[in-house]
Amino acid sequence: MLEINKVNAKTWSRMGSRATYGQAILALAEVDKEFLVLSADLGSSSGLSRFETAFPERFLNVGIAEQNMIGIASGLAKEGFTVFASSFAPFISMRASEQIRMNLGYMDLNVKAVAIGSGVSMAFLGNSHYGIEDASIMRSIPNLTVVSPADCAEIIKVIHAAAKFDGPMYIRLTGAVNNPPVYFEDYEFEIGKAIKLKQGSDVSIIACGTMVYESLEASKILELNGISTSVINMHTLKPLDTKTIDECLDSTKLIVTVEEQTIIGGLGSAVAEYKSAFKNVPPQYIIGLPDIFGVTAEYRFLLEKYRLVGDKIAIDIQKFLQKKSK
Amino acid sequence: MTNVDIKKIEEISHAMRRKIIDVSFSCGASAHIGGGLSMVDLLATLYGSILNFKVTDPRWVKRDRFILSKGHGILGLISALRVTGVISEEVFNTFQSNESHLIAHPIMNLDLGIESSNGSLGHGLSLGIGLAIAAKKLSKSHHIFVLLGDGECNEGSIWESVMAASQFKLDNLTVIIDKNGYQNEAKKSKNIISRGSNKSNWESFGWETYNIDGHDIKEIYDAYTIKRFDFKPKAIIAKTVKGKGISFMENNNDWHHNRLTQVKYDLAIKELNCKDS
Numbered sequence: 001m002l003e004i005n006k007v008n009a010k011t012w013s014r015m016g017s018r019a020t021y022g023q024a025i026l027a028l029a030e031v032d033k034e035f036l037v038l039s040a041d042l043g044s045s046s047g048l049s050r051f052e053t054a055f056p057e058r059f060l061n062v063g064i065a066e067q068n069m070i071g072i073a074s075g076l077a078k079e080g081f082t083v084f085a086s087s088f089a090p091f092i093s094m095r096a097s098e099q100i101r102m103n104l105g106y107m108d109l110n111v112k113a114v115a116i117g118s119g120v121s122m123a124f125l126g127n128s129h130y131g132i133e134d135a136s137i138m139r140s141i142p143n144l145t146v147v148s149p150a151d152c153a154e155i156i157k158v159i160h161a162a163a164k165f166d167g168p169m170y171i172r173l174t175g176a177v178n179n180p181p182v183y184f185e186d187y188e189f190e191i192g193k194a195i196k197l198k199q200g201s202d203v204s205i206i207a208c209g210t211m212v213y214e215s216l217e218a219s220k221i222l223e224l225n226g227i228s229t230s231v232i233n234m235h236t237l238k239p240l241d242t243k244t245i246d247e248c249l250d251s252t253k254l255i256v257t258v259e260e261q262t263i264i265g266g267l268g269s270a271v272a273e274y275k276s277a278f279k280n281v282p283p284q285y286i287i288g289l290p291d292i293f294g295v296t297a298e299y300r301f302l303l304e305k306y307r308l309v310g311d312k313i314a315i316d317i318q319k320f321l322q323k324k325s326k
Numbered sequence: 327m328t329n330v331d332i333k334k335i336e337e338i339s340h341a342m343r344r345k346i347i348d349v350s351f352s353c354g355a356s357a358h359i360g361g362g363l364s365m366v367d368l369l370a371t372l373y374g375s376i377l378n379f380k381v382t383d384p385r386w387v388k389r390d391r392f393i394l395s396k397g398h399g400i401l402g403l404i405s406a407l408r409v410t411g412v413i414s415e416e417v418f419n420t421f422q423s424n425e426s427h428l429i430a431h432p433i434m435n436l437d438l439g440i441e442s443s444n445g446s447l448g449h450g451l452s453l454g455i456g457l458a459i460a461a462k463k464l465s466k467s468h469h470i471f472v473l474l475g476d477g478e479c480n481e482g483s484i485w486e487s488v489m490a491a492s493q494f495k496l497d498n499l500t501v502i503i504d505k506n507g508y509q510n511e512a513k514k515s516k517n518i519i520s521r522g523s524n525k526s527n528w529e530s531f532g533w534e535t536y537n538i539d540g541h542d543i544k545e546i547y548d549a550y551t552i553k554r555f556d557f558k559p560k561a562i563i564a565k566t567v568k569g570k571g572i573s574f575m576e577n578n579n580d581w582h583h584n585r586l587t588q589v590k591y592d593l594a595i596k597e598l599n600c601k602d603s
Contacts, residue, residue: 060459063493068452068486075456078442079464098446099483103453106443107434 001160002027004153009181012152015047016177018116020152022047024159025084029055032163036076038062038085040069046086046116066096070113074103077110082163085111089118089131089172093138104168105141112162112169113138118148119174119210119260120289120302127293131172136265138170139238146237147191148172148259148267150212151182154235157189165191174209174260176299182213182233194241200228203317204248204255204282208234208267211258211287214303217310218258222317240270248282249275254324255284256317260308263288285320287313327547331375335543339370342405343571344598345418350401351591353422358430360581362401364506364540364566365473369406371546372471372502381411384439390468391457393442395450396475396504397431398583403440404428412439448481450474451501455491458499458559473502477509479522485531492532495557500550501533503561504540506568508579528561540564572597 002008002024012020025037029051041064043052052059062069066087073085086092092115093100103109118131139146145167149158155173162169169191187195197212198219207215212233219229230252232244248255255275257268268286275281289306303309307316343366350357372392373379379389394403404421407413413428417438420426427435431445444450454472461468478484491499505523512518521527528535534555538545549562568582569575572594586594 057463062490063486065486065490067448067483068455068490071449071452071483071487072456072459072490075453075458076460076463077456078453079457079460081460081463099449099452102443102446102449 002156004156004183004186006184009153009184013179013181014177015152017121017152017155017173017175017179018045019047020155021086021114021116021159021173022049022051024156026051026054027156028159028163029058035082035084035163036060038069038073038083040064040066040087040091042087042116046114066091067099070096070099070103070111073111074099074107074109078107083111084114084162086114086116088122088129089115089134090129093131093134093170097137100138100144100170101141105143108143109168110166112171114171114173116173118172121174121176121299123176123299123302124296126296132262132289133265135172135237135259135261135267136269139265139270143168144238145169145191146172147235148174148209148237149235150209150233151175152179153181153183154189158235161189161191172209179210180213182216192236192239192241194244195233195235196230196244197233198229198231199251200230201251202228202253203321204230204232204252205258206232206234206245206248206255206267206271207258208237210260211308214308214310214313215258218313218317221311221314225318227318227321234267237267237270240274242274245271245274249278253282254317254321255282256287257284258287258308258313261288262291264291283324285317287316327544332543335370335374335547338374338409339367340598340601341409342366342370342402345405345408346401347572347586347591347594347598349418349421351586352419354585355422356583356585357401357422358398358583359401359586360508360568360575360579361396361399361475361504361506362405363570363572363575364568365399365402365504366405366570367541367543368473368502368504368546368564368566369402371543371550373406373410375547376550377471378468379412379439384412385436388466388468391441391454391470393450393454393457393470393472394432394444395472396447396478397444399473399475399504400428400430400432403432407439447475447478448483451484451487451491454499455487455494455496458491458496459494461498470499471502472499473504475509476503476505476507476520476523477518479503480519484522488528488531488533491559496559497557499559501559501561503563504566505563506566508568508582510582513579523563525563528563532558533561534558535561535563537563537565540566541570
């Protein structure tokens with residue numbers, strides 16, 4: 001596997017999430033001879049050009065036809081192949097939604113649907129290309145495992161784990177180029193097992209995707225203001241690591257979820273669904289994209305606008321705490 | 327194909343129709359009878375003389391794959407599986423009972439000879455393409471058959487796959503279109519959007535295409551076995567009669583999804599018995 005170290009972490013960060021996906025696939029292909037890769041006219045946009053050149057017999061471009069891509073991927077999976085199929089988040093999760101439901105869900109076929117450019121990372125391409133609702137929709141389909149890696153290093157971890165994982169997955173890639181790194185050295189990664197990055201005693205921030213980095217930044221500010229903060233990388237949205245949530249409920253007084261996704265149906269909802277069964281547990285503050293088709297702008301501008309950056313997350317958590325104490 | 331062979335297939339067809347009527351009545355609920363009956367001769371010929379499969383080992387890896395993309399045609403499929411012996415009488419009679427494996431649409435179950443889950447239209451051909459590409463990649467010689475409805479060809483996803491199959495030169499793939507001229511809402515066949523089952527359209531997409539009478543066993547057999555072009559997928563557009571074999575159901579779309587009363591059941595059985603003698 002590609003080594004996770006400071007140099008590589010910085011290189012992948014510069015390349016961004018999509019190119020790192022292609023890099024991960026290329027590196028994996030050299031040791032794993034089995035899997036196939038499908039694309040719907042977005043091979044180069046998925047960073048797969050080098051893979052296509054190196055392994056032409058393992059790559060298939062099905063044209064601008066996401067529904068057909070998922071069906072074909074599923075037929076291949078039914079005959080024993082592990083298949084990675086990628087497109088932009090809304091096209092793979094919504095245009096081909098029912099193909100994912102029938103084939104990956106209902107028939108439980110071993111396809112890894114990879115959403116590139118999810119969240120609002122597509123910037124000036126606009127809401128047609130944003131992945132706002134994809135995690136909510138995919139999470140509600142039975143049999144699907146839903147994973148959203150925290151940074152480029154974790155994309156590599158996830159792709160390796162996915163190739164070994166027997167079952168359908170939705171892999172949601174957020175972040176663009178200059179995707180801030182969380183990990184600079186190798187670590188244990190297991191699908192379905194959250195990673196506690198920091199232990200605190202006041203607030204637990206549970207985040208996924210790009211929001212893991214921003215939550216770590218927020219936690220530094222909170223600490224300076226005397227608020228002791230846990231940060232959890234909940235890379236797997238489904239199945240949810242409830243054991244880690246239990247630890248947060250037991251050890252802190254507020255649960256905050258942060259995601260680059262609509263606040264309806266994603267990580268925040270998943271955590272709320274779980275904790276709603278318990279009496280006398282800490283309240284939850286759900287941070288994410290608002291329930292709107294918002295403006296189009298540069299990626300960083302949008303994250304600032306929707307207050308999905310470290311300093312603003314910290315301010316909002318503090319405000320929430322003040323409101324709560326009144 | 328000799329007259330003896332044709333007779334054998336006709337017997338399978340007849341037994342399948344009988345099974346469809348029996349189980350539609352005994353299940354006590356509405357079932358997709360019309361579109362099940364229209365495809366009987368197509369499947370009787372396929373299962374009776376073409377498809378390579380083992381009754382005792384439905385998971386046999388070298389089996390030909392059959393995908394029922396028009397999932398509501400389940401009565402046609404399970405009657406073929408029953409008559410050929412893949413499904414037992416006991417299992418067959420659980421049709422549309424609580425928690426049965428056999429319901430109004432296929433649920434993937436290789437032990438019962440059901441290759442895929444369907445019901446939502448427009449999915450089966452894409453899956454079939456995946457199976458066909460896999461067979462080629464693995465140098466396997468089995469064939470993939472996908473049965474579509476003519477109404478199903480309204481679905482846009484069908485045309486994504488029609489384009490891809492010829493592009494990928496999938497000559498191990500055969501599509502059969504059960505062109506019974508109706509769909510759910512259409513009281514008259516002229517009301518349906520019908521261009522999707524025109525021969526010229528499939529040909530223009532690069533398919534080796536045949537128009538046949540979907541109730542003429544010889545024509546069906548010939549269409550399955552003929553191969554004129556290498557590197558082309560094949561489409562067999564079979565003109566059929568919805569409700570075929572039961573006169574009061576034929577071309578009567580009330581039987582798209584309907585329940586058999588005792589009176590209607592007796593009438594249908596009487597008609598089938600007449601053909602027995």
